[in-house]
Amino acid sequence: MVRTLIPEDPSDVHDVPLREALEERYLAYALSTIMHRALPDARDGMKPVHRRLLFAMRELRLAPGAAFKKSARVVGDVIGKYHPHGDQSVYDALVRLAQNFAVRYPLVDGQGNFGNIDGDNAAAMRYTEARLTEVARLMLDGLDEDAVDFRPTYDGSEQEPVVLPGAFPNLLANGAQGIAVGMATAIPPHNVAELCDAALHLIAHPDAKTKALMKYVPGPDFPTGGLIIDSRATLLDAYETGRGGFRVRARWHKEDGARGTWVVVITEIPWLVQKSRLVERIAELLNEKKLPLVGDVRDESAEDLRLVIEPRAKTVDAELLMESLFKLTDLESRIPLNMNVLTQGRIPKVIGLAEALREWLDHRRVVLLRRSRHRLDVIGHRIEVLGGYLVAYLNLDKVIRIIRKEDEPKPVLMKTFDLTDVQATAILDMRLRNLRRLEEMEIRAEDKALRAEQRDLKALIASEPQQWARIADEIKAMRVTFGPKTPLGKRRTGFAEAPTHDEAAIEEAMVIREPITVVVSDKGWIRALKGTVTDLSGVQFKADDKLKFAFPAETTSKLLVLATNGRFYTLDAGKLPGGRGHGEPVRLFIDMEQEADLVAVFPFVGGRRFLVASRGGHGFVVPEDDCLANTRRGKQVLNVDLPDEARVVTTVEGDQVAVIGENRKMLVFPLDQVPEMTRGRGVRLQRYKDGGLADLKTFTGADGLSWTDSAGRVFALSLKELADWRGNRADAGRLPPKGFPRSGRFENGG
Template sequence: MTDITDDPNISPSSGPGEVTEPLRRAIGERYLTYALSTIMHRALPDARDGLKPVHRRILYAMRELKLASNGGFRKSAKISGDVMGNYHPHGDAAIYDAMARLAQDFAVRYPLVDGQGNFGNIDGDNPAASRYTEARMTAAAEALLEGLSENAVDFRENYDGTLTEPIVLPASFPNLLANGSSGIAVGMATNIPPHNIAELCDACLHLIKVPDARDDTLINYVPGPDFPTGGVIVEPRESMLETYRTGRGAFRLRSKWEIEELGRGQWQIIVTEIPYQVQKSKLIEKLAELIQSKRIPILADVRDESAEDIRLVLEPKSKNVVPEVLMNTLFRQSDLELRFSLNMNVLIDGRTPKVCSLKEVLRAFLDHRREVLQRRSQHRLEKIDHRLEVLEGYIVAFLNLDRVIEIIRYEDEPKAVMIAEFDLSDVQAEAILNMRLRSLRKLEELELKRELDVLLLEREGLAELLADEGLQWNRISEQLRETKKKFGKDYEGGARRTQFAEAAVVEDVPIEAMIEREPITVVCSKMGWVRAMKGHIALETTELKFKDGDEGRFAFHAETTDRLLVLGTNGRFYTVPASNLPGGRGMGEPLRLMVDLPNDADLVDLFIHVPGRKLLVASSAGDGFVVPEDDVMAQTRTGKQVLNVRNEVRAQVCRPIDGDSVACVGENRKVLIFPLDELPEMTRGKGVRLQKYKDGGLSDATTFTLADGLSWLDPAGRTRTETALVEWTGKRAGTGRMAPRGFPRNNKFT
């Protein structure tokens, strides 16, 4: 044995029995040990039985407690305590959580634990404490343990060496794919969806018949996952084939829904199945949030009417809403549709982590089943040989019954005498000595000979089985057919739950087309509080109320199907659907709550979007350009930057284009008129100079038809039109001339 001090990287310390080593090496070795432990003994499942150590130990402990599927229940605290004390030296809460999940029929496709009591629900509620619940194994769990007492698998010592535990379970069905698995290790993770046992058995049978079968063929037998919560898979077949071939990919899973007619043209949508691992309560909260924030204005309400089954009621805003469009919108913005990732990273032979294809996982299971069959057959063969040896000894005793009785009665060492006289083995002699007197009747001799013949016939069959690989695969095929029959469509919950469909291409109908078209009056105050009053009210005669210190700024007639455009002094345009505006009963709501308008930015303009129209936008510095109104529409709350401003410069003007000329007026009251075609058309930028200033900046700008003249309101409120404009007409970026007599003191054209 090499002394540790011989290593040049390790030097003895001054203390007795202590050594020093480089920190890099010390941390590296210890972290590697931790990583390997996490990968092999915690996070990744074994490809053979599909279980992690904690689940395997739970089932084995329940077997030791004799908690059969047709037997009685035991307290969960007793089970988790036994698992912790005998096999799994970790927290009892973690063990109980793992056991509770095995009992949840919404989390596990084929539950391995039969729970009695509150084991949680699909809303995300936690199970009751372990002292309140009881459990036993299910038939599926017994199928995983079948053959454990027949030397089917290897055992190892438990953590303290006082007991033994199985390294892997015999597993009558491919549990890895049947129940799926998920886990995060160090540097790797796994995520496998559940599948249907009957389909997996069919795939295994095909793989036995055609060992070199491709994944393309196996997908005909395993068309996709089968989730315990049902749902509809809308992933294309080609994509799923690639996922199963590589062991990595994802499946698009949607909720199952139907239309419920209410009469008089009214209807509502009923969601009956939700995607796997989605908590129903969180889903409803998300849908309620979408309604509250008015991100889906065509959805009016969501209700949970679930009992034992799932029933979510989605109520549309109007009967004019197209159901498919509503659901497609919800699929995009909520967990009514999700992508379930597949990462088939498993332990091959319990040691090597590998991302496997569907075929590789099924092959690992079948190879394990063959090894289990061989070991069980060999174990039975040894039992038969032992029994045959005993039976032969019994027959010798019956043939020489008087002499055997005489030896037992009179000899001091009857065992040695019988061995010498009848050429018996030690086992045979011991069996004869332990034989009961009632077994000495004539009928017993006939039964022994009959048993001997039966065992010899069985032994011959086992010997042939162990010698012929073809017979072994035939036997495994028979076992798989039995498993399929047992857990197939006749088994409770055995029929396929998840269906397949194509993601129908639904043309995006404008949301405005599905909103009830109603007249409204939009009112916005100077401080940015906006509201929508029902109907088109007479703005000239109606007195509008505002908060103290506030006053009206914008008021115009619109319809609920309109979209409003808002320009802030930061140069960003924001889009607000008119249907999202608060009602007109109160003072409304701040516009800043509907769009992300910064606190240091004010409103420049608020108006109805007219498709195809063009706008003149300009900054206080006198720069501007023409922009198509369709290009300023924003899709998000953050808006769309159109006019670039910086420092003290702010957006100042936004006017619809109407005419062939542009009129500008500066803070210095100088007016400049130039042709509209001198302005460029852009979608974003700083623009070009409209008017030149020595001091101050742009006050207002507008467009008009030069032949019709320039109009404005005089101080008396009367419209005045000036047609003789030669004095103020010039080139763009000129200084202009002082405004005509009677021009408004506020330097505004309107």
């Protein structure tokens, strides 16, 4: 038999545009994810799975101090009654609530293997056991007193709380992580004692801003400790907007050993970083030779965390060593802040610190009023029952006679003694053993006490200041329980300023310092040969390519590249490809225009001065430090307009400038006629009727000008012998002296 999805009755077929159908269904899925899975409720700081876990454990009577029950029993109740999802996802949620390295204030007291900071998984649920903690008891306190609304479970067979009473500020104390559809939440944990102080201040000053509250809540307090290195201004901006992040570093200290040796000991790592993965990462970097200051790493952790970092040599700077580790590993981690929560239990919204505390306090007031009204109803019922007991006590014989003789004693009792239905029922339900306790003084004493409590509760409900005073008392009591002097309440995360180090020193610390020879081909391919290579005859190039530049450097060197567009670019020598192949195009490392070509490549030394010039004959002196670029786009130094282009860069050495043009006319003039600038077109160095500048060099007048011809012969002329070529900048010059190379360049002359 073939089944079909097409209905037999054509009237049951409805035409719906596919776009509308998909939008409607995806919106329903998105809302379900946002409301029932990913975002926490601002009032109790919980997602549905966590709320149902705690409620199910309460129903199983797993209170603090009670006997443990198997986690499988808890998970079974949760998925069977309240949360129709996979058992593993529910167990994972339970495990996380028990991990004191993941949750600042655990809600579940676990017995057995619940995982560790190394990232090892918990044992299967059939092996582990669980019960609630004191924190969870505070979250659930008042459920039997109509503190919150209940709703039917997914199958209608049970009732579950919509939100927990939440006497504990769980949203901020334990934080939350979640990814919904189109939005996410990331709230780090905080210190409860500090949150209590901030809440008390907010009760006393309802209009207090986040800046005032940060006197009490300076920042997150992570279970694994660490150090927050952000500035107060950064923290304030994050807490005011509800978006931002926190830079957290491992806590470390230096331990001295024998004969001047020392090691770095790491005792705390950033939150949610797996220790074993961290050690593996450091070992990988050691193998890749990216941590030249580090000699070895070992994990000596037992109950307390202890990672030992050995330096490569005892002369290494410890802080520089740690900076290199912070830069490349999760020893420094960024913890995001995105306080996206469900306000009023249904509206997704990004809130700040003040609004988060206000949501919790407002919820506590609602819970207080509901519990007070519930208690009033209980007291009213008890007072009514006590009135009936008093009538029974004063007329005991007559009451007994009516009960014995009448077929329906209830209406007779109500008529005879003017009792209510509740009072008559209470008398009839009374056990005989209680008759001896029906003493008038006891009944009247209990009635008096209940009426006094009734008056107090009515006064509380009618007075908002009294309500806030009661909430403040509860918060103060909680602050004592989780105060800074208690093991659980003591602040674990500290604050520090990141030490300022020269970026170049840090970069250098992460590369092993070795000699290399940089080779650049005519077509712009670059590579680094190991060691100082003087004979380059054996270096191979691609077809139709040849050597253009070659010079010694070190793996820690920075290289300056001048292109024909007048821009200087910066390369890290340690990142250049090795010398086994043909290298890689320079353009892969910098963002250079396609029409631009290389003019010069050389190591950055620092402190020198360069004379840069264009083909058109304009140039100026520029400090070397001003040529260093911070981005791939380089730094514009010499301004040129096509078809003009940058032609020469030379190191300033001396007090004279020798310029030769493509027309083979040479000019010598004093260097002081050339201005020093950081960027510009410069001044005219030589005037040309045809062509442009071919080459230039600087020299000391007392030593004279020298050059080398194509045959390797060295020529030198004193300043006196150069009298015919001396003049002022912007002169035309005259044909060079005898023996000057036909190439029109000073070649290797120095």
